Amino acid sequence: xxxxxxxxxxxxxxxxxxxxxxxxxxxxxxxxxxxxxxxxxxxxxxxxxxxxxxxxxxxxxxxxxxxxxxxxxxxxxxxxxxxxxxxxxxxxxxxxxxxxxxxxxxxxxxxxxxxxxxxxxxxxxxxxxxxxxxxxxxxxxxxxxxxxx
Amino acid sequence: xxxxxxxxxxxxxxxxxxxxxxxxxxxxxxxxxxxxxxxxxxxxxxxxxxxxxxxxxxxxxxxxxxxxxxxxxxxxxxxxxxxxxxxxxxxxxxxxxxxxxxxxxxxxxxxxxxxxxxxxxxxxxxxxxxxxxxxxxxxxxxxxxxxxx
Amino acid sequence: xxxxxxxxxxxxxxxxxxxxxxxxxxxxxxxxxxxxxxxxxxxxxxxxxxxxxxxxxxxxxxxxxxxxxxxxxxxxxxxxxxxxxxxxxxxxxxxxxxxxxxxxxxxxxxxxxxxxxxxxxxxxxxxxxxxxxxxxxxxxxxxxxxxxx
Numbered sequence: 333x334x335x336x337x338x339x340x341x342x343x344x345x346x347x348x349x350x351x352x353x354x355x356x357x358x359x360x361x362x363x364x365x366x367x368x369x370x371x372x373x374x375x376x377x378x379x380x381x382x383x384x385x386x387x388x389x390x391x392x393x394x395x396x397x398x399x400x401x402x403x404x405x406x407x408x409x410x411x412x413x414x415x416x417x418x419x420x421x422x423x424x425x426x427x428x429x430x431x432x433x434x435x436x437x438x439x440x441x442x443x444x445x446x447x448x449x450x451x452x453x454x455x456x457x458x459x460x461x462x463x464x465x466x467x468x469x470x471x472x473x474x475x476x477x478x479x480x481x
Numbered sequence: 482x483x484x485x486x487x488x489x490x491x492x493x494x495x496x497x498x499x500x501x502x503x504x505x506x507x508x509x510x511x512x513x514x515x516x517x518x519x520x521x522x523x524x525x526x527x528x529x530x531x532x533x534x535x536x537x538x539x540x541x542x543x544x545x546x547x548x549x550x551x552x553x554x555x556x557x558x559x560x561x562x563x564x565x566x567x568x569x570x571x572x573x574x575x576x577x578x579x580x581x582x583x584x585x586x587x588x589x590x591x592x593x594x595x596x597x598x599x600x601x602x603x604x605x606x607x608x609x610x611x612x613x614x615x616x617x618x619x620x621x622x623x624x625x626x627x628x629x630x
Numbered sequence: 631x632x633x634x635x636x637x638x639x640x641x642x643x644x645x646x647x648x649x650x651x652x653x654x655x656x657x658x659x660x661x662x663x664x665x666x667x668x669x670x671x672x673x674x675x676x677x678x679x680x681x682x683x684x685x686x687x688x689x690x691x692x693x694x695x696x697x698x699x700x701x702x703x704x705x706x707x708x709x710x711x712x713x714x715x716x717x718x719x720x721x722x723x724x725x726x727x728x729x730x731x732x733x734x735x736x737x738x739x740x741x742x743x744x745x746x747x748x749x750x751x752x753x754x755x756x757x758x759x760x761x762x763x764x765x766x767x768x769x770x771x772x773x774x775x776x777x778x779x
Contacts, residue, residue, distance in 0.1 A: 346765045346766060346768075346769040348768075348769055348772060350772045350773075352768065355515070355519075355628070357512070357515055357630075358552075359554070359555060360554055362685060362686070363655070365685065365743075366653070366655055366684065366685065366778070369742060369764050370653075370764060370768065373763070373764040373765040373768055374765075374768055376765065377765055377768065377769065379768075386515065387511060387514065387515065388511070388552070388554075388555050388558070401554040401555075402554075403554065403656075403686070404553040404554055404702040405657070405658055405686075405699040405700075405701065405702055406657060406686050406699075409686070412747075413746060413747070416745070416746035416747055416748060417746055420742070420745045420746050422742060422745075422746060444518060444569070444571060445514075447565070447569045447571075448562060448565035448566055448568075448569050448571060449561075449562070449565055450565060465522070466518050466519060466522040467495045467522040467523075467525065467526055468495060470495075470497070470501065470519065470522055470523055470526065470528070470626070471495040471497055471526065473626055474497060474499045474626065475499075477768070477771060477772065477776040478626040478627075478628060478776075479628070479653070479776060479777070479778040480515070480628040480629060480630050480778060481655075481778050502775075504664070504668075504777070506661070506664055506779075507701075508703070508704060509703055535664065536660060536663065536664065537660070537701070537703075537704050537707070550703040550704075551703075552703065553702040553703055593667060593718070593720060594663075596714070596718045596720075597711060597714035597715055597718050597720060598710075598711070598714055599714060614671070615667050615668060615671040616644045616671040616672075616674065616675055617644060619644075619646075619650065619668065619671055619672055619675065619677070619775070620644040620646055620675065622775055623646060623648045623775065624648075627775040627776075627777060628777070629664070629777040629778060629779050
Protein backbone atom coordinates (compact mmCIF):
# COMPACT_ATOMS: atom_id res chain seq x y z
CA UNK A 333 0.00 0.00 0.00
CA UNK A 334 2.70 2.49 0.96
CA UNK A 335 4.33 2.22 -2.43
CA UNK A 336 1.20 2.90 -4.48
CA UNK A 337 0.28 5.87 -2.28
CA UNK A 338 3.70 7.39 -2.74
CA UNK A 339 3.37 7.08 -6.50
CA UNK A 340 -0.05 8.70 -6.40
CA UNK A 341 1.25 11.61 -4.37
CA UNK A 342 4.13 12.20 -6.75
CA UNK A 343 1.55 12.95 -9.42
CA UNK A 344 0.86 16.41 -8.14
CA UNK A 345 4.17 17.41 -9.65
CA UNK A 346 2.81 16.98 -13.18
CA UNK A 347 1.98 20.29 -14.82
CA UNK A 348 -0.02 20.82 -17.99
CA UNK A 349 -1.64 23.66 -19.90
CA UNK A 350 -3.86 21.25 -21.81
CA UNK A 351 -7.58 20.69 -21.84
CA UNK A 352 -9.60 17.73 -20.59
CA UNK A 353 -13.28 17.36 -21.48
CA UNK A 354 -15.54 14.65 -20.15
CA UNK A 355 -18.97 13.72 -21.49
CA UNK A 356 -20.53 11.99 -18.50
CA UNK A 357 -23.41 9.81 -19.66
CA UNK A 358 -23.30 6.61 -17.59
CA UNK A 359 -25.25 6.80 -14.38
CA UNK A 360 -23.92 3.79 -12.48
CA UNK A 361 -22.19 4.61 -9.19
CA UNK A 362 -18.86 3.02 -10.19
CA UNK A 363 -18.40 5.32 -13.21
CA UNK A 364 -18.50 8.38 -10.95
CA UNK A 365 -15.18 7.33 -9.39
CA UNK A 366 -13.16 7.99 -12.58
CA UNK A 367 -15.14 11.22 -13.04
CA UNK A 368 -13.92 12.40 -9.64
CA UNK A 369 -10.36 11.14 -10.07
CA UNK A 370 -9.84 12.47 -13.60
CA UNK A 371 -11.33 15.91 -12.96
CA UNK A 372 -9.41 16.30 -9.71
CA UNK A 373 -6.12 15.09 -11.23
CA UNK A 374 -6.54 17.21 -14.36
CA UNK A 375 -7.44 20.35 -12.41
CA UNK A 376 -4.55 19.82 -9.95
CA UNK A 377 -2.17 19.64 -12.91
CA UNK A 378 -3.42 22.99 -14.15
CA UNK A 379 -5.51 21.70 -17.06
CA UNK A 380 -8.73 23.33 -18.21
CA UNK A 381 -11.33 20.71 -17.25
CA UNK A 382 -14.93 20.75 -18.47
CA UNK A 383 -17.66 18.21 -17.79
CA UNK A 384 -20.83 17.76 -19.85
CA UNK A 385 -23.38 15.77 -17.87
CA UNK A 386 -26.07 13.99 -19.86
CA UNK A 387 -28.24 10.86 -19.85
CA UNK A 388 -28.60 8.91 -16.63
CA UNK A 389 -25.62 10.72 -15.08
CA UNK A 390 -27.87 13.76 -14.60
CA UNK A 391 -29.39 11.85 -11.67
CA UNK A 392 -26.11 12.34 -9.78
CA UNK A 393 -26.42 16.12 -9.93
CA UNK A 394 -29.94 16.82 -8.69
CA UNK A 395 -30.96 18.42 -5.39
CA UNK A 396 -33.23 15.41 -4.84
CA UNK A 397 -30.95 12.50 -3.92
CA UNK A 398 -30.98 9.49 -6.24
CA UNK A 399 -29.49 6.21 -5.10
CA UNK A 400 -27.27 5.40 -8.07
CA UNK A 401 -27.04 1.67 -8.88
CA UNK A 402 -23.74 -0.17 -9.37
CA UNK A 403 -22.99 -1.75 -12.77
CA UNK A 404 -25.21 -4.85 -12.82
CA UNK A 405 -22.34 -7.25 -13.57
CA UNK A 406 -20.24 -6.10 -10.60
CA UNK A 407 -22.90 -5.22 -8.03
CA UNK A 408 -21.61 -8.08 -5.87
CA UNK A 409 -18.34 -6.17 -5.42
CA UNK A 410 -19.98 -3.05 -3.96
CA UNK A 411 -19.38 -3.89 -0.27
CA UNK A 412 -15.68 -4.72 -0.85
CA UNK A 413 -15.17 -1.56 -2.89
CA UNK A 414 -16.75 0.58 -0.17
CA UNK A 415 -14.46 -1.04 2.42
CA UNK A 416 -11.41 -0.50 0.18
CA UNK A 417 -12.30 3.15 -0.41
CA UNK A 418 -12.65 3.73 3.34
CA UNK A 419 -9.45 1.84 4.23
CA UNK A 420 -7.48 3.85 1.63
CA UNK A 421 -9.16 7.11 2.66
CA UNK A 422 -10.25 7.75 -0.91
CA UNK A 423 -12.56 10.77 -1.07
CA UNK A 424 -16.02 10.42 -2.59
CA UNK A 425 -16.41 11.43 -6.25
CA UNK A 426 -18.36 14.55 -5.32
CA UNK A 427 -15.62 15.69 -2.94
CA UNK A 428 -13.02 15.22 -5.68
CA UNK A 429 -15.19 17.07 -8.20
CA UNK A 430 -15.68 19.90 -5.68
CA UNK A 431 -11.90 20.19 -5.36
CA UNK A 432 -11.63 20.28 -9.14
CA UNK A 433 -14.29 23.01 -9.32
CA UNK A 434 -12.36 25.10 -6.79
CA UNK A 435 -9.47 24.91 -9.26
CA UNK A 436 -11.64 26.07 -12.14
CA UNK A 437 -13.36 22.94 -13.49
CA UNK A 438 -16.78 23.68 -14.99
CA UNK A 439 -19.76 21.33 -15.00
CA UNK A 440 -22.52 21.69 -17.58
CA UNK A 441 -25.83 19.83 -17.78
CA UNK A 442 -27.03 18.85 -21.25
CA UNK A 443 -29.98 21.05 -22.23
CA UNK A 444 -31.72 18.42 -24.35
CA UNK A 445 -31.54 15.54 -21.87
CA UNK A 446 -32.43 17.85 -18.98
CA UNK A 447 -35.60 18.68 -20.88
CA UNK A 448 -36.32 15.02 -21.67
CA UNK A 449 -35.92 14.10 -18.00
CA UNK A 450 -38.02 17.04 -16.84
CA UNK A 451 -35.12 18.75 -15.05
CA UNK A 452 -34.87 22.55 -14.97
CA UNK A 453 -31.85 24.56 -13.80
CA UNK A 454 -33.36 24.85 -10.35
CA UNK A 455 -33.48 21.06 -9.98
CA UNK A 456 -29.68 20.73 -10.14
CA UNK A 457 -27.40 21.06 -7.14
CA UNK A 458 -24.47 23.44 -6.71
CA UNK A 459 -22.07 21.21 -8.64
CA UNK A 460 -23.67 22.34 -11.90
CA UNK A 461 -22.50 25.65 -13.38
CA UNK A 462 -24.89 25.93 -16.27
CA UNK A 463 -27.13 24.20 -18.80
CA UNK A 464 -25.74 24.12 -22.34
CA UNK A 465 -26.28 22.33 -25.63
CA UNK A 466 -24.11 19.56 -27.08
CA UNK A 467 -22.72 21.75 -29.86
CA UNK A 468 -21.47 24.34 -27.37
CA UNK A 469 -19.66 21.63 -25.43
CA UNK A 470 -18.13 19.93 -28.49
CA UNK A 471 -16.89 23.32 -29.64
CA UNK A 472 -15.32 24.00 -26.24
CA UNK A 473 -13.69 20.54 -26.15
CA UNK A 474 -11.80 20.91 -29.40
CA UNK A 475 -8.06 20.68 -29.32
CA UNK A 476 -7.87 18.73 -26.07
CA UNK A 477 -8.49 15.24 -24.76
CA UNK A 478 -12.19 14.29 -24.74
CA UNK A 479 -13.58 11.25 -22.93
CA UNK A 480 -17.04 9.68 -23.03
CA UNK A 481 -17.77 7.94 -19.73
CA UNK B 482 -38.58 23.99 -20.93
CA UNK B 483 -38.57 27.12 -23.11
CA UNK B 484 -35.21 28.16 -21.76
CA UNK B 485 -33.38 24.91 -22.47
CA UNK B 486 -34.81 24.75 -25.99
CA UNK B 487 -33.64 28.27 -26.73
CA UNK B 488 -30.15 27.38 -25.56
CA UNK B 489 -30.15 24.30 -27.76
CA UNK B 490 -31.20 26.30 -30.79
CA UNK B 491 -28.48 28.86 -30.24
CA UNK B 492 -25.96 26.04 -30.75
CA UNK B 493 -26.34 26.05 -34.49
CA UNK B 494 -24.27 29.22 -34.51
CA UNK B 495 -21.14 27.32 -33.45
CA UNK B 496 -18.79 26.71 -36.37
CA UNK B 497 -15.82 24.37 -36.46
CA UNK B 498 -13.43 22.92 -38.99
CA UNK B 499 -12.44 20.12 -36.59
CA UNK B 500 -12.93 16.39 -36.67
CA UNK B 501 -15.11 14.19 -34.47
CA UNK B 502 -14.73 10.40 -34.52
CA UNK B 503 -16.95 8.02 -32.61
CA UNK B 504 -16.24 4.33 -31.98
CA UNK B 505 -19.74 3.00 -31.30
CA UNK B 506 -19.49 -0.29 -29.42
CA UNK B 507 -22.28 -0.31 -26.81
CA UNK B 508 -25.52 -1.75 -28.09
CA UNK B 509 -27.99 -0.57 -25.44
CA UNK B 510 -30.75 1.70 -26.73
CA UNK B 511 -29.85 4.60 -24.42
CA UNK B 512 -26.30 4.95 -25.82
CA UNK B 513 -27.70 5.57 -29.30
CA UNK B 514 -29.14 8.91 -28.12
CA UNK B 515 -25.68 10.53 -27.65
CA UNK B 516 -24.61 8.97 -30.96
CA UNK B 517 -27.46 10.80 -32.71
CA UNK B 518 -27.00 14.06 -30.80
CA UNK B 519 -23.21 14.24 -31.16
CA UNK B 520 -23.09 13.35 -34.86
CA UNK B 521 -25.93 15.75 -35.67
CA UNK B 522 -24.42 18.58 -33.60
CA UNK B 523 -20.90 18.01 -34.94
CA UNK B 524 -22.06 17.83 -38.57
CA UNK B 525 -24.27 20.93 -38.18
CA UNK B 526 -21.23 22.82 -36.90
CA UNK B 527 -19.28 21.87 -40.01
CA UNK B 528 -17.05 19.24 -38.43
CA UNK B 529 -15.85 16.13 -40.25
CA UNK B 530 -17.72 13.38 -38.41
CA UNK B 531 -16.92 9.67 -38.75
CA UNK B 532 -18.51 6.75 -36.91
CA UNK B 533 -16.98 3.29 -36.54
CA UNK B 534 -19.66 0.80 -35.52
CA UNK B 535 -18.48 -2.35 -33.79
CA UNK B 536 -19.53 -4.89 -31.16
CA UNK B 537 -23.16 -5.05 -30.12
CA UNK B 538 -23.86 -1.67 -31.72
CA UNK B 539 -23.78 -3.40 -35.12
CA UNK B 540 -27.24 -4.74 -34.26
CA UNK B 541 -28.59 -1.18 -34.61
CA UNK B 542 -27.51 -1.00 -38.26
CA UNK B 543 -28.88 -4.18 -39.81
CA UNK B 544 -31.75 -4.50 -42.28
CA UNK B 545 -33.29 -7.03 -39.91
CA UNK B 546 -34.69 -5.07 -36.97
CA UNK B 547 -33.23 -5.84 -33.55
CA UNK B 548 -35.02 -4.66 -30.44
CA UNK B 549 -32.14 -3.03 -28.57
CA UNK B 550 -32.31 -3.40 -24.78
CA UNK B 551 -31.98 -0.47 -22.36
CA UNK B 552 -29.03 -0.44 -19.92
CA UNK B 553 -30.02 -3.03 -17.31
CA UNK B 554 -29.62 -0.64 -14.36
CA UNK B 555 -31.95 1.99 -15.82
CA UNK B 556 -34.48 -0.13 -17.71
CA UNK B 557 -37.15 1.04 -15.27
CA UNK B 558 -36.75 4.58 -16.67
CA UNK B 559 -37.52 3.60 -20.28
CA UNK B 560 -41.23 4.60 -20.26
CA UNK B 561 -40.49 8.02 -18.72
CA UNK B 562 -37.66 8.66 -21.18
CA UNK B 563 -39.89 7.77 -24.13
CA UNK B 564 -42.56 10.17 -22.81
CA UNK B 565 -39.94 12.92 -22.29
CA UNK B 566 -38.53 12.45 -25.80
CA UNK B 567 -42.03 12.71 -27.31
CA UNK B 568 -43.03 15.72 -25.17
CA UNK B 569 -39.82 17.55 -26.16
CA UNK B 570 -40.14 16.48 -29.79
CA UNK B 571 -36.65 15.00 -29.73
CA UNK B 572 -35.97 13.12 -32.96
CA UNK B 573 -34.94 9.46 -32.85
CA UNK B 574 -31.21 8.70 -32.99
CA UNK B 575 -31.51 7.34 -36.53
CA UNK B 576 -33.22 10.53 -37.75
CA UNK B 577 -30.42 12.61 -36.19
CA UNK B 578 -27.76 10.37 -37.75
CA UNK B 579 -29.49 10.64 -41.13
CA UNK B 580 -29.35 14.43 -40.85
CA UNK B 581 -25.65 14.16 -39.99
CA UNK B 582 -25.07 11.91 -43.00
CA UNK B 583 -26.75 14.44 -45.28
CA UNK B 584 -24.12 16.90 -44.03
CA UNK B 585 -21.27 14.51 -44.82
CA UNK B 586 -20.97 12.22 -41.78
CA UNK B 587 -19.70 8.75 -42.69
CA UNK B 588 -20.60 5.51 -40.92
CA UNK B 589 -18.31 2.48 -41.11
CA UNK B 590 -18.95 -1.02 -39.84
CA UNK B 591 -15.98 -2.83 -38.27
CA UNK B 592 -14.78 -5.56 -40.63
CA UNK B 593 -13.61 -7.93 -37.90
CA UNK B 594 -16.71 -7.80 -35.71
CA UNK B 595 -19.00 -7.95 -38.76
CA UNK B 596 -17.28 -11.21 -39.63
CA UNK B 597 -17.54 -12.52 -36.06
CA UNK B 598 -21.27 -11.72 -35.97
CA UNK B 599 -21.85 -13.23 -39.42
CA UNK B 600 -22.83 -9.90 -41.00
CA UNK B 601 -21.88 -9.12 -44.60
CA UNK B 602 -22.18 -5.73 -46.32
CA UNK B 603 -25.58 -6.68 -47.67
CA UNK B 604 -26.93 -7.26 -44.14
CA UNK B 605 -26.46 -3.60 -43.16
CA UNK B 606 -29.03 -0.89 -43.82
CA UNK B 607 -28.51 2.35 -45.72
CA UNK B 608 -26.98 4.15 -42.71
CA UNK B 609 -23.71 2.25 -43.28
CA UNK B 610 -21.32 3.64 -45.90
CA UNK B 611 -18.72 0.93 -45.89
CA UNK B 612 -16.98 -1.87 -43.99
CA UNK B 613 -13.45 -1.01 -42.83
CA UNK B 614 -10.80 -2.26 -40.42
CA UNK B 615 -9.91 -0.70 -37.06
CA UNK B 616 -6.53 0.56 -38.28
CA UNK B 617 -8.12 2.49 -41.14
CA UNK B 618 -10.49 4.17 -38.71
CA UNK B 619 -7.84 5.01 -36.11
CA UNK B 620 -5.74 6.52 -38.87
CA UNK B 621 -8.65 8.64 -40.06
CA UNK B 622 -9.46 9.78 -36.51
CA UNK B 623 -6.03 11.21 -35.76
CA UNK B 624 -5.79 14.86 -34.93
CA UNK B 625 -9.39 15.26 -33.81
CA UNK B 626 -11.64 14.35 -30.90
CA UNK B 627 -12.28 10.60 -30.62
CA UNK B 628 -14.95 9.08 -28.37
CA UNK B 629 -15.62 5.47 -27.43
CA UNK B 630 -19.32 4.99 -26.67
CA UNK C 631 -16.27 -13.27 -45.40
CA UNK C 632 -13.39 -13.11 -47.88
CA UNK C 633 -14.09 -9.47 -48.64
CA UNK C 634 -14.08 -8.26 -45.05
CA UNK C 635 -10.90 -10.21 -44.27
CA UNK C 636 -9.15 -8.66 -47.25
CA UNK C 637 -10.10 -5.19 -46.06
CA UNK C 638 -8.83 -5.98 -42.59
CA UNK C 639 -5.50 -7.18 -43.96
CA UNK C 640 -5.04 -4.04 -46.03
CA UNK C 641 -4.99 -2.08 -42.76
CA UNK C 642 -1.43 -3.08 -41.94
CA UNK C 643 -0.34 -0.61 -44.60
CA UNK C 644 -1.48 2.36 -42.48
CA UNK C 645 1.42 4.15 -40.82
CA UNK C 646 1.22 6.74 -38.06
CA UNK C 647 3.52 8.51 -35.66
CA UNK C 648 0.59 9.45 -33.41
CA UNK C 649 -0.34 8.44 -29.90
CA UNK C 650 -3.26 6.32 -28.69
CA UNK C 651 -4.14 6.18 -24.99
CA UNK C 652 -6.82 3.95 -23.53
CA UNK C 653 -8.30 4.24 -20.05
CA UNK C 654 -9.67 0.73 -19.51
CA UNK C 655 -12.30 0.80 -16.77
CA UNK C 656 -15.10 -1.56 -17.83
CA UNK C 657 -14.59 -5.12 -16.68
CA UNK C 658 -17.08 -7.00 -18.86
CA UNK C 659 -15.56 -9.58 -21.19
CA UNK C 660 -16.92 -7.98 -24.36
CA UNK C 661 -15.11 -4.65 -23.76
CA UNK C 662 -11.76 -6.44 -23.76
CA UNK C 663 -12.18 -7.22 -27.48
CA UNK C 664 -11.86 -3.56 -28.57
CA UNK C 665 -8.96 -3.20 -26.10
CA UNK C 666 -7.11 -5.98 -27.92
CA UNK C 667 -8.04 -4.82 -31.41
CA UNK C 668 -7.27 -1.13 -30.88
CA UNK C 669 -3.94 -1.66 -29.11
CA UNK C 670 -2.83 -4.22 -31.69
CA UNK C 671 -3.93 -2.07 -34.64
CA UNK C 672 -2.42 1.10 -33.18
CA UNK C 673 0.90 -0.57 -32.34
CA UNK C 674 1.09 -2.27 -35.77
CA UNK C 675 0.67 1.17 -37.39
CA UNK C 676 3.63 2.49 -35.41
CA UNK C 677 1.65 4.55 -32.90
CA UNK C 678 2.73 5.04 -29.29
CA UNK C 679 0.05 3.09 -27.41
CA UNK C 680 -0.51 3.33 -23.65
CA UNK C 681 -3.17 1.63 -21.55
CA UNK C 682 -4.27 2.72 -18.07
CA UNK C 683 -6.17 -0.09 -16.38
CA UNK C 684 -8.52 0.89 -13.58
CA UNK C 685 -11.82 -0.11 -11.95
CA UNK C 686 -13.23 -3.54 -12.64
CA UNK C 687 -10.91 -4.00 -15.62
CA UNK C 688 -8.07 -4.63 -13.14
CA UNK C 689 -9.61 -8.09 -12.65
CA UNK C 690 -8.48 -8.99 -16.18
CA UNK C 691 -4.83 -8.43 -15.32
CA UNK C 692 -4.30 -10.43 -12.13
CA UNK C 693 -2.31 -13.63 -11.72
CA UNK C 694 -5.41 -15.14 -10.10
CA UNK C 695 -7.87 -15.83 -12.92
CA UNK C 696 -11.21 -14.03 -12.77
CA UNK C 697 -14.08 -15.17 -14.94
CA UNK C 698 -15.13 -11.86 -16.46
CA UNK C 699 -18.89 -11.53 -17.03
CA UNK C 700 -20.44 -10.45 -20.35
CA UNK C 701 -22.45 -7.21 -20.47
CA UNK C 702 -25.74 -8.15 -18.78
CA UNK C 703 -27.92 -7.02 -21.70
CA UNK C 704 -26.07 -9.15 -24.26
CA UNK C 705 -25.06 -12.18 -22.19
CA UNK C 706 -27.38 -14.30 -24.34
CA UNK C 707 -25.09 -13.63 -27.33
CA UNK C 708 -21.95 -15.04 -25.66
CA UNK C 709 -22.11 -18.52 -27.23
CA UNK C 710 -22.63 -17.13 -30.76
CA UNK C 711 -19.81 -14.61 -30.31
CA UNK C 712 -17.44 -17.33 -29.13
CA UNK C 713 -18.35 -19.44 -32.19
CA UNK C 714 -17.88 -16.44 -34.50
CA UNK C 715 -14.48 -15.62 -32.98
CA UNK C 716 -13.33 -19.22 -33.47
CA UNK C 717 -14.73 -19.50 -37.02
CA UNK C 718 -12.98 -16.25 -38.01
CA UNK C 719 -9.78 -17.23 -36.19
CA UNK C 720 -9.85 -14.01 -34.18
CA UNK C 721 -7.16 -14.05 -31.49
CA UNK C 722 -8.12 -13.52 -27.85
CA UNK C 723 -7.77 -9.98 -26.48
CA UNK C 724 -4.75 -10.96 -24.38
CA UNK C 725 -2.95 -12.38 -27.42
CA UNK C 726 -3.61 -9.15 -29.32
CA UNK C 727 -2.43 -7.06 -26.37
CA UNK C 728 0.71 -9.20 -26.10
CA UNK C 729 1.44 -8.51 -29.77
CA UNK C 730 0.93 -4.80 -29.11
CA UNK C 731 3.30 -4.95 -26.14
CA UNK C 732 5.97 -6.60 -28.29
CA UNK C 733 5.67 -3.52 -30.50
CA UNK C 734 6.10 -1.16 -27.56
CA UNK C 735 2.64 -0.74 -26.04
CA UNK C 736 2.76 -0.10 -22.28
CA UNK C 737 0.14 -1.17 -19.76
CA UNK C 738 -0.22 0.65 -16.43
CA UNK C 739 -2.43 -0.26 -13.48
CA UNK C 740 -4.10 2.64 -11.63
CA UNK C 741 -2.40 3.11 -8.26
CA UNK C 742 -5.51 4.32 -6.44
CA UNK C 743 -7.91 1.62 -7.63
CA UNK C 744 -5.26 -1.08 -7.13
CA UNK C 745 -5.09 0.05 -3.51
CA UNK C 746 -8.88 0.12 -3.16
CA UNK C 747 -9.15 -3.41 -4.56
CA UNK C 748 -6.28 -4.66 -2.40
CA UNK C 749 -3.99 -5.41 -5.37
CA UNK C 750 -0.23 -4.91 -5.09
CA UNK C 751 2.24 -4.99 -7.98
CA UNK C 752 2.94 -8.65 -7.30
CA UNK C 753 -0.74 -9.53 -7.82
CA UNK C 754 -0.69 -8.44 -11.48
CA UNK C 755 0.37 -10.69 -14.35
CA UNK C 756 3.10 -10.02 -16.91
CA UNK C 757 0.83 -7.85 -19.09
CA UNK C 758 1.23 -5.00 -16.59
CA UNK C 759 4.36 -2.83 -16.90
CA UNK C 760 3.92 -0.64 -13.87
CA UNK C 761 1.56 0.97 -11.35
CA UNK C 762 1.03 4.70 -11.85
CA UNK C 763 -1.33 7.48 -10.81
CA UNK C 764 -4.06 9.04 -12.95
CA UNK C 765 -2.22 12.37 -13.30
CA UNK C 766 0.86 10.66 -14.73
CA UNK C 767 -1.28 8.90 -17.32
CA UNK C 768 -3.29 11.99 -18.30
CA UNK C 769 -0.03 13.85 -18.74
CA UNK C 770 1.36 11.11 -20.96
CA UNK C 771 -1.85 10.98 -23.03
CA UNK C 772 -1.83 14.64 -24.01
CA UNK C 773 -1.65 15.50 -27.68
CA UNK C 774 -3.02 12.17 -28.90
CA UNK C 775 -6.29 10.28 -29.11
CA UNK C 776 -7.59 9.18 -25.70
CA UNK C 777 -10.41 6.68 -25.23
CA UNK C 778 -12.34 5.66 -22.11
CA UNK C 779 -13.57 2.09 -22.45
